[in-house]
Amino acid sequence: MNSSSYTPLLLTADSGSTKTDWLLQSGNVVIARCTTQGMNPFMIGQTEIETILRHELLTDERFEGVSHICFYGAGCRGKGCETMERALRSVWPQAERITVGSDLLGAARALCGTDDGIACILGTGSNSGLYVGGKLVANVSPLGYILGDEGSGAVLGRRLLGDVLKRQLPQDVCLAFEKRYGLSADAIIQRVYREPMANRFLASFAPFLAAHREHPAIQALLADEFARFFERNILQYERPDLPVHFVGSIAYVFADELRKAALRFGLTVGRILKAPLDVE
Incomplete structure (x- = not known):
């Protein structure tokens, strides 16, 4: 594989307490969109988060080979961030970069x-x-x-x-x-x-x-x-x-x-x- 032509797969998530919207991109090309249930790490634990990811997202093989993940979610601050990052790393151990931030930060960047x-x-x-x-x-x-x-x-x-x-x-x-x-x-x-x-x-x-x-x-x-x-x-x-x-x-x-x-x-x-x- 020619590394100069490599375009990483970016998976972006916006998660509230009710649902999570996912966007999979390669460069500026949208490959897939998906919605799963919400994952607030202050309300559910790492094991339940991993179960949701495996059962509701990874059933679509397009989401398997992700290299970069940006997850913005409710409850993603302090220990909540750590819980979410561990869950994402467990599901995508091959990912080169995983970034977790609050849903408010994701909203601010999109809106402003x-x-x-x-x-x-x-x-x-x-x-x-x-x-x-x-x-x-x-x-x-x-x-x-x-x-x-x-x-x-x-x-x-x-x-x-x-x-x-x-x-x-x-x-x-x-x-x-x-x-x-x-x-x-x-x-x-x-x-x-x-x-x-x-x-x-x-x-x-x-x-x-x-x-x-x-x-x-x-x-x-x-x-x-x-x-x-x-x-x-x-x-x-x-x-x-x-x-x-x-x-x-x-x-x-x-x-x-x-x-x-x-x-x-x-x-x-x-x-x-x-x-x-x-x-x-």
Whole structure:
């Protein structure tokens, strides 16, 4: 093989708590795309990560001979980075280079490029960071869906379920919810408090909010939660001069509501992408 003509296979991943998007490239040529379940090393261990990789990704032989890996994921900081890197190295021992970084860094690079800005993630969870000079220089801790994650799918779902079960929403909304899902209070409590991945379960109700977004009560819920995201996160950076960019399924679906909430604080929403790997 002529080494001068060798083009390494680059595998890039963007992973949230619900799903992981994969992009396999040779130079600028896209060879394959794939989606597996999410892998957050703060929620699952190395063994489970390796199992997901082998059973959901390596079933496609095109992903076997990877030489460079760039993995951006939720929970990939500190020990989480170490866990993910060990799992990737175990699955691809031949890889020449493996880089692991936070999902926020991956989002900032995709959204801001070489410009300064505020990069945000609104998916199952939420996060944000001030990106200046090609680096993340500040980050308001998202704190997870129990203490924070304002505006995320998990928190929107949590609020919806609580308001339905406590009859805080109009009767027509509650009846529509019951007709669509047929879940009892006991079944919901079981899923939230006694089974794993409660954040994914809560976020799974975002489509109901999207389907009923024209209802005044749902409009109010969305407006309030997105306002909480800006107030408790973005305003702390004290940079109203910078555009606020978003990536994630929630931001993509509720783009109009998000832009309206930003205007309340004199902020400008810039780019909104469904996923970082949507950028070629």
